[in-house]
Amino acid sequence: MRHRIVRLLLLAATTLSLATLTGCNLISLDSFLFRGAKVVDFKLTEGARVEMTIENRSLFKVTIVGGELAAYNGTKPLGEIYLKSPIVLPRKSTTTVTLDVGLRFSSPMAALGALGAVTSSPDKVTVSGYGEGKVWLFHKRFERRDVPLSKFIAIFGDVSNYIK
Numbered sequence: 001m002r003h004r005i006v007r008l009l010l011l012a013a014t015t016l017s018l019a020t021l022t023g024c025n026l027i028s029l030d031s032f033l034f035r036g037a038k039v040v041d042f043k044l045t046e047g048a049r050v051e052m053t054i055e056n057r058s059l060f061k062v063t064i065v066g067g068e069l070a071a072y073n074g075t076k077p078l079g080e081i082y083l084k085s086p087i088v089l090p091r092k093s094t095t096t097v098t099l100d101v102g103l104r105f106s107s108p109m110a111a112l113g114a115l116g117a118v119t120s121s122p123d124k125v126t127v128s129g130y131g132e133g134k135v136w137l138f139h140k141r142f143e144r145r146d147v148p149l150s151k152f153i154a155i156f157g158d159v160s161n162y163i164k
Contacts, residue, residue: 027058027060027062027133027135027140029142030057031056031057031058031062032054032055032056032057032058032089033054033055033057034052034053034054035053035054035055035094036052036053037050037051037052037053038050038051038052040098044103044111044115045103046102046103047081047084047100047101047102047103048100048101048103049098049099049100049101050098050099050101051096051097051098051099052096052097052098052099053094053095053096054089054094054095054096054097055093055094055095056089056090056091056092056093056094056095057092058091058092058135059091059092060091060135060136061088061089061090061091061135062088062089062091062133062134062135063086063087063088063089063133063134063135064083064086064087064088064089064131064132064133064134065086065132065133065134065139066082066083066086066130066131066132067082067083067129067130067131067132068080068081068082068083068129068130069081069082069127069128069129070127070128070129071114071117071125071126071127071149072125072126072127072128073113073114073117073121073124073125074124078105078110078113078114078117078125079103079104079105079110079111079114080103080104080129081101081102081103081104081129082101082102082104083099083100083101083131084100084101084102085100087099122149122150123148123149123150125148125149126146126147126148126149127144127146127147127148127149128143128144128145128146128147129143129144130142130143130144
């Protein structure tokens with residue numbers, strides 16, 4: 001009887017270990033398509049609300065649990081944008097979600113410098129950061145470095161349209 005219990009525990013531990021190792025491959029960036037985005041509200045001191053339509057082509061419900069993007073003008077940091085609360089993407093569906101994002105600047109002057117760089121010379125601005133998703137108990141982090149701001153403008157439109 002003891003041997004059966006030990007074998008069962010070893011089988012469970014092995015299965016869990018294999019699931020953990022393969023769990024990292026449950027989702028990939030290819031599983032998601034961005035169908036559109038619209039900034040609903042933008043306040044420099046509070047952040048923004050963005051409606052984003054995303055297609056989740058994976059077989060799993062994915063929860064985006066965190067994310068942060070830092071903008072740089074050359075090597076000079078301009079500020080950071082971060083996800084305030086998780087969002088859920090149902091499996092095999094196209095969903096419009098509202099992202100609440102916060103903004104961090106080291107000072108009010110840094111905020112003005114960031115706005116100036118983004119609106120007057122976006123070709124010099126790059127973005128680096130990560131997004132973290134969760135399927136069941138498995139977490140996966142996607143990181144990108146030095147992405148030109150022009151790629152984000154192609155998705156969201158010109159940033160100066162949201163500044164009032």
